[in-house]
Amino acid sequence: MEEAEEHLTMSPKLGSEDLDPEVVNRMIILGPRANVSESELANELHLLGLPLTIKETCYGAMVSGKEKDVMKAIKEIRKLDPYNIFTKDRGFAPGDPRRCRGHRLGPREGFHQLEREFELLDYVGEALKNPRPVEITKPKPIDVDEFKDIVKKSIKEEKITK
Amino acid sequence: MVKVAVYPPNSLVIADLIERKGHTALALQKEMRKKIKDPEIDSPPMNITEEDPIKGLKYAAIEVPSGVRGRMSIIGPIIDEAEAAILVDNAPYGFGCVGCQRTNELSIFCLRQRHIPTLELEYPTSRDETMDMVNKINTFLDNLAEPKEESEEKEQEKVETKTVPAVADTTPDVEPNELTEDESVVEAKEDKEVPAEERMKTEEERAVSKEDLVASLKSKGGY
Numbered sequence: 001m002e003e004a005e006e007h008l009t010m011s012p013k014l015g016s017e018d019l020d021p022e023v024v025n026r027m028i029i030l031g032p033r034a035n036v037s038e039s040e041l042a043n044e045l046h047l048l049g050l051p052l053t054i055k056e057t058c059y060g061a062m063v064s065g066k067e068k069d070v071m072k073a074i075k076e077i078r079k080l081d082p083y084n085i086f087t088k089d090r091g092f093a094p095g096d097p098r099r100c101r102g103h104r105l106g107p108r109e110g111f112h113q114l115e116r117e118f119e120l121l122d123y124v125g126e127a128l129k130n131p132r133p134v135e136i137t138k139p140k141p142i143d144v145d146e147f148k149d150i151v152k153k154s155i156k157e158e159k160i161t162k
Numbered sequence: 163m164v165k166v167a168v169y170p171p172n173s174l175v176i177a178d179l180i181e182r183k184g185h186t187a188l189a190l191q192k193e194m195r196k197k198i199k200d201p202e203i204d205s206p207p208m209n210i211t212e213e214d215p216i217k218g219l220k221y222a223a224i225e226v227p228s229g230v231r232g233r234m235s236i237i238g239p240i241i242d243e244a245e246a247a248i249l250v251d252n253a254p255y256g257f258g259c260v261g262c263q264r265t266n267e268l269s270i271f272c273l274r275q276r277h278i279p280t281l282e283l284e285y286p287t288s289r290d291e292t293m294d295m296v297n298k299i300n301t302f303l304d305n306l307a308e309p310k311e312e313s314e315e316k317e318q319e320k321v322e323t324k325t326v327p328a329v330a331d332t333t334p335d336v337e338p339n340e341l342t343e344d345e346s347v348v349e350a351k352e353d354k355e356v357p358a359e360e361r362m363k364t365e366e367e368r369a370v371s372k373e374d375l376v377a378s379l380k381s382k383g384g385y
Contacts, residue, residue: 021199029174086178089187091194109259110172116257117174123289124175127296128182134297136281 017053017064018093024067025093026074028060029114031084031121044080048073055094059114060085062094083125164306167244167273169266170258171237176248176299183303188240190259197236210235221272226264233265241272246279246306248299253285279306 017023028041036044042056045063050073052065063070078085092099101108164185168176171190180187203209210232218231221238237260249270260266274280281302286292 019199019201021196023199024195086174087181088172088174088177089189089191089195091191091198093198096198113170113172113257113259114174116254120175120286120292123286123292124179124296126289127293131300132293132297134294134301136298136301 018096022066023064023093024070025062025064025090026070027057027062027088027090028074028077029086029088029118029121030060031081031086031125032118033122033125034084035081036085041077041080041085044077045073048076053094059118062090064094083128084121086121086124165243165245166303166306167240167247169247169249169270169273170253170260171240171269172259173250175296176250179296179299180248180303183300183307185246185303185306188244190237190240193236193240222268229262230265230268233260233262234268237265237269238272241269241276244273244276244278246281246302247273247276248281248283248302249273250283250285257285 028045030036030038030041038056038058038060042054042061045052045054045061050065050069052063052069052073055062055064063073065073074087078087094100095102097103099108099110101111165188166180166185167188168180171188173189177187177189197203203211214235215228215231217235217238218228218233221234221241222231258266260269279302281298283295283298284291286295
C-alpha cells in the first residue's frame with residue numbers, strides 16, 4: 001500500500017535534459033506487417049550517429065533529443081518501411097519513473113490506447129500502400145418541405161395502423 | 163503547413179497521417195510536455211497551478227465541474243490554435259486520454275464552433291472502414307494543402323461572377339468596384355443562400371400548411 005502511494009506522488013530526480021524545453025520525445029511504433037524488428041530499428045537509430053537517447057521497447061523504440069535531430073532520425077527511419085512505421089509524440093522522457101512501466105504496479109497510461117490502435121495499424125498500412133480516391137460528403141440539414149412531407153407521411157401511416 | 167487538431171487528442175493513427183502529409187498535428191502530448199518541463203510542477207499531470215483553473219474558465223463556466231475546467235486549461239490552447247480539425251466519433255469506451263466524456267463533448271463543441279475545416283469520422287471497426295477512414299483523412303489533408311493564393315483567386319472569380327447583378331439590383335448608388343473584399347464576400351454568401359430562400363414558400367402558404375399540421379396533430383390527440 002505504501003509503495004502504491006509512493007509511486008503516485010513521486011518527485012523524480014530529473015536531469016538537465018529532462019527539463020530542457022527543446023528536448024522532445026517520440027515513440028516509433030512498428031505495424032504488425034513491418035519488415036524490421038525492434039532491435040533492428042534500435043540499431044539503425046544508433047547507426048545514424050545523431051545525439052539522441054534511444055530506448056528499445058516492445059512496440060518499437062523511443063527516441064529523445066533536440067527536435068531537429070529527432071525529426072531527422074524519424075525521416076531516415078521511415079525509409080526502412082514507409083507504410084508500417086508510425087510515430088507519435090510523447091510527453092514524458094524515456095524511463096521517467098512517473099510513466100515507465102518498470103516503476104509502476106501495472107501497465108503505464110497510454111498502453112491501452114496504443115494496444116487498441118495497434119489493431120488498426122495493419123489496415124492503415126495497407127490503405128497507405130494502396131490509396132484510393134474517395135469523396136468526402138458533408139451531411140446537410142434536411143429541406144423544410146421534405147421534412148413536412150415526412151411528418152405528413154408518418155401521420156398518415158399512424159392513422160392507417162390505428 | 164496547417165495546424166490540425168485531432169480528437170482523441172493523443173491519437174497515434176491520425177497524428178501520424180497528418181505528419182506524413184507535412185502538416186502539424188496538435189497533439190495533447192506536446193501540451194503535457196510543457197507541464198513536464200516546468201520545474202515548478204512536481205508530478206504532472208496530478209499537480210495543477212493556480213493559473214490552470216483561470217485558463218479553464220475561458221472555455222467553461224464557473225458552475226462546470228473543476229475537473230472539466232482543469233482539463234480544458236490543457237486542451238483549450240489546442241482548440242484556439244487549430245486551423246483544421248479531424249474528429250473521430252463513437253470510439254470504444256475508454257478510448258482516448260481525456261478520461262472525461264463531458265470534456266470530450268465540450269472540446270468537440272468548441273472545435274465545431276470555430277468554423278474551421280473539419281472532418282468528422284466514425285471509429286472504424288473493420289478493414290474496409292479503416293481503409294476508407296485513411297483515404298478520407300488523406301483526401302482532406304490534400305485539400306488543406308492547396309495554396310491559399312489559388313483558392314483566393316478562385317473565390318474572387320466566383321464573387322465577381324455572382325455578386326455583380328445582385329449588387330446592382332439592391333444598391334444602385336454603389337458601384338460594384340467600390341466594394342471592399344469583405345463586403346463582396348458577404349454579398350457572395352448572401353447570394354449563395356438565395357436559392358434556399360426561393361424554395362421556401364410565402365408566409366401565408368407556410369401559415370396554412372402549419373395549420374394543417376396542427377389540425378392533423380390535434381385530431382391525433384398529440385398536440
